[in-house]
Amino acid sequence: MGASPNPLGLTALRERLLIRRLQQRDERAFHEIVRLYQHKVFNLVLRMIGNREEAEDVAQEVFVTVFKSIDGFRGEAKFSTWLYRIAANHCKNRMKYLGRRSYKATGELDEAAERELQDAQPSAMTPHLDGPDKVLEGMQMERLVQEGIALLDEEHRMLIVLRDVEDLSYQEICAITGLAEGTVKSRLHRARMSLKEYLAKRVG
Amino acid sequence: MATVDHAQASELFSSYWDEELGPDEAARLEEHLRSCVVCRREYEHFERALGAVGALAHELAPRGFAAGVVQRVHKRARGRAFASRGLLDRLPYELFSLLMLGLILAIYVILQMAQPGHLRLP
Numbered sequence: 001m002g003a004s005p006n007p008l009g010l011t012a013l014r015e016r017l018l019i020r021r022l023q024q025r026d027e028r029a030f031h032e033i034v035r036l037y038q039h040k041v042f043n044l045v046l047r048m049i050g051n052r053e054e055a056e057d058v059a060q061e062v063f064v065t066v067f068k069s070i071d072g073f074r075g076e077a078k079f080s081t082w083l084y085r086i087a088a089n090h091c092k093n094r095m096k097y098l099g100r101r102s103y104k105a106t107g108e109l110d111e112a113a114e115r116e117l118q119d120a121q122p123s124a125m126t127p128h129l130d131g132p133d134k135v136l137e138g139m140q141m142e143r144l145v146q147e148g149i150a151l152l153d154e155e156h157r158m159l160i161v162l163r164d165v166e167d168l169s170y171q172e173i174c175a176i177t178g179l180a181e182g183t184v185k186s187r188l189h190r191a192r193m194s195l196k197e198y199l200a201k202r203v204g
Numbered sequence: 205m206a207t208v209d210h211a212q213a214s215e216l217f218s219s220y221w222d223e224e225l226g227p228d229e230a231a232r233l234e235e236h237l238r239s240c241v242v243c244r245r246e247y248e249h250f251e252r253a254l255g256a257v258g259a260l261a262h263e264l265a266p267r268g269f270a271a272g273v274v275q276r277v278h279k280r281a282r283g284r285a286f287a288s289r290g291l292l293d294r295l296p297y298e299l300f301s302l303l304m305l306g307l308i309l310a311i312y313v314i315l316q317m318a319q320p321g322h323l324r325l326p
Binding site for chain 2: 142145192
């Protein structure tokens with residue numbers, strides 16, 4: 001269940017060199033960093049917000065902030081942790097903004113999943129399933145899980161996404177959220193129990 | 205070995221799932237789950253829910269995402285976001301501006317020289 005130490009298999013040296021080049025405003029280094037982390041950031045934001053268009057916009061803003069703030073990155077934390085912290089803050093701000101506009105984030109992913117099913121071209125990282133029934137079953141389950149996540153409050157949702165979707169360690173989650181480990185664990189437990197209740201009622 | 209009651213059992217689900225319980229505590233919980241149908245069913249729901257969360261597809265960023273970010277940065281900084289790559293990148297613009305300055309100067313000198321009485325010797 002533990003998180004991998006480097007989600008993309010980047011060597012620390014290569015990452016440091018890229019960051020140094022980015023601090024010198026090297027466009028190619030920036031492009032490389034975006035290319036390397038785009039899927040991780042997009043997935044995190046999408047699972048938090050639940051809407052592809054919003055998620056794309058927020059994820060792009062995350063990288064704009066990375067570019068603007070890279071001088072403030074001192075290497076005390078891992079770059080991915082720093083990046084996730086920026087992404088988490090952007091998600092919180094966008095959710096507050098969307099909340100003020102009474103936005104609901106549960107449906108859009110379903111439509112996308114159904115489109116994907118019709119195209120019969122699951123994304124590259126989708127686990128392989130045997131037949132159409134199982135694909136459909138998997139997608140229905142995915143829809144329910146996404147709905148359940150969307151119903152959690154913002155902080156619980158963030159913890160579920162960081163720990164159970166992104167598979168980060170508690171240490172990384174503490175660094176990203178600024179919460180103490182005990183707080184993370186107790187809130188995550190409550191979030192998991194809420195999600196369990198939601199899914200048990202719908203799936204049985 | 206002290207036993208675990210219903211409330212304690214459900215409080216331990218997360219730590220058990222994360223494999224963070226000590227061997228004694230894990231054994232006590234397992235013992236309770238074996239003997240208590242209610243808690244066993246609850247843990248099965250818990251396990252199934254977290255299994256489904258972990259199996260969520262990792263969605264890929266849309267095509268053109270990286271180019272869109274770079275474009276956004278360029279737009280915000282009005283083209284001054286990134287450092288120039290070197291002299292060769294700058295040269296054509298600088299050369300062009302120097303040529304234009306030279307041309308303007310040459311036109312000015314020619315016009316001055318073409319004026320009547322210009323450079324009239326005493």
